[in-house]
Structures are given as C-alpha cells and as structure tokens.
Amino acid sequence: AQKVTQAQTEISVVEKEDVTLDCVYETRDTTYYLFWYKQPPSGELVFLIRRNSFDEQNEISGRYSWNFQKSTSSFNFTITASQVVDSAVYFCALSPGAERGVTFGTGTKLQVIP
Amino acid sequence: GAGVSQSPSNKVTEKGKDVELRCDPISGHTALYWYRQSLGQGLEFLIYFQGNSAPDKSGLPSDRFSAERTGGSVSTLTIQRTQQEDSAVYLCASSLIFREQYFGPGTRLTVT
Numbered sequence: 001a002q003k004v005t006q007a008q009t010e011i012s013v014v015e016k017e018d019v020t021l022d023c024v025y026e027t028r029d030t031t032y033y034l035f036w037y038k039q040p041p042s043g044e045l046v047f048l049i050r051r052n053s054f055d056e057q058n059e060i061s062g063r064y065s066w067n068f069q070k071s072t073s074s075f076n077f078t079i080t081a082s083q084v085v086d087s088a089v090y091f092c093a094l095s096p097g098a099e100r101g102v103t104f105g106t107g108t109k110l111q112v113i114p
Numbered sequence: 115g116a117g118v119s120q121s122p123s124n125k126v127t128e129k130g131k132d133v134e135l136r137c138d139p140i141s142g143h144t145a146l147y148w149y150r151q152s153l154g155q156g157l158e159f160l161i162y163f164q165g166n167s168a169p170d171k172s173g174l175p176s177d178r179f180s181a182e183r184t185g186g187s188v189s190t191l192t193i194q195r196t197q198q199e200d201s202a203v204y205l206c207a208s209s210l211i212f213r214e215q216y217f218g219p220g221t222r223l224t225v226t
Contacts, residue, residue, distance in 0.1 A: 091156065
C-alpha cells in the first residue's frame with residue numbers, strides 16, 4: 001500500500017516570508033515518482049514538479065525549491081519570498097513504477113497575506 | 115495544443131438516476147485517470163487506464179461506478195442509481211506513462 005501525508009492542513013504567511021510545505025510518503029516500491037501540484041482558487045490543478053526515486057538532487061525553479069530525501073521519505077516544497085498569487089492548495093502525489101494509480105496527499109492550503 | 119476537456123461542466127441529477135461523465139484526454143497520452151474531489155477535500159483516486167485497459171480500478175467506491183475507454187482516447191465514467199454522497203467534482207487527468215498528469219476542469223455533479 002502507498003500513502004502520502006501532508007500534515008499541514010492550512011498555513012498562513014505574510015507576503016515575502018518563506019514557507020515550506022511538508023510531504024511524507026510511504027511505498028514498498030523501489031522505483032516511484034513524486035509530484036507536486038497546485039490548485040488555485042480557480043480550481044484547475046497545475047503540475048509543478050516531478051521527481052523519480054533515483055534522483056535525490058534538490059531542485060530550484062525561480063522562487064520554488066524542492067528537497068527530496070529518501071532516507072526520511074520526504075519531498076518538501078519551499079516557496080521563497082511568497083506572493084499573494086501563491087495562495088492555493090498544494091498537493092503532493094506518489095506514483096509507483098508500475099501500473100497503478102497515483103496517490104495524492106490531502107493537500108495544504110496556503111494563504112499568503114499582503 | 116488542446117488540453118484535457120470534460121463534459122458536462124455541471125450536472126444536476128435526481129437521486130436514483132444514472133449519469134455519464136466524459137473525458138477527452140490530450141492526444142497521444144496513453145494514461146488516463148479519474149478522481150473525485152468533494153468540497154474542501156483532497157483527490158480521491160477512482161480508476162486508471164493505460165490504453166483501453168484499466169489495470170487499477172481499486173478506487174471505485176462501489177459497483178454503481180464503472181468506466182470505460184475506447185480507442186485509447188475518450189473515457190466515460192458512469193454512475194448508476196446516483197446517491198447524494200456521489201455529489202462532488204469529478205476530475206479527469208491524462209499523461210504519458212509515469213509522467214506528470216494534466217488535469218481537466220472537472221465536472222461538478224450535484225445529486226438532489
């Protein structure tokens with residue numbers, strides 16, 4: 001069985017603060033893929049990043065960065081200098097390297113206050 | 115290019131009626147997924163297609179739910195004898211295998 005836990009239900013930060021969204025996963029597969037998606041108030045889910053289990057390099061894309069640590073089964077997401085437009089629900093997801101569906105976490109609602 | 119489209123965008127139905135929800139994936143995407151999202155909740159996986167076959171149906175909540183995919187493209191999710199607890203937004207996504215999913219805008223189903 002696989003599981004994705006996003007323990008933070010809601011986070012509020014003031015604009016320009018940094019914020020980290022936590023994601024912890026469980027899987028018995030040795031090959032798997034991890035994702036982050038953003039769901040703004042408009043409702044449509046937007047892909048942010050994909051990482052495979054063999055690549056533990058951290059990644060930075062503009063104000064976004066991701067820290068993948070296999071040893072702790074975590075794939076955390078940091079937004080630097082947050083902006084109001086970052087306000088959304090963020091989902092972490094896990095896909096096994098086999099013909100099975102994708103498991104999403106319950107999401108973290110981020111509110112950035114101006 | 116065109117993204118994932120879903121129809122109808124909204125559906126109101128009476129309890130006990132059957133409904134069909136349609137998904138048109140991105141052309142060339144072999145994987146197709148159906149999810150359900152209740153108000154303020156996360157995404158509940160329903161079913162996954164690879165081509166026309168469904169290797170993972172583990173998320174379908176009851177035998178009232180079924181789905182099919184034809185020609186490796188369009189998929190239909192059917193809910194028979196709808197119940198009020200079926201009210202939710204039904205999301206479809208497509209992808210290349212093991213790649214990121216692209217989501218449609220969803221169908222909001224309301225069962226009265």
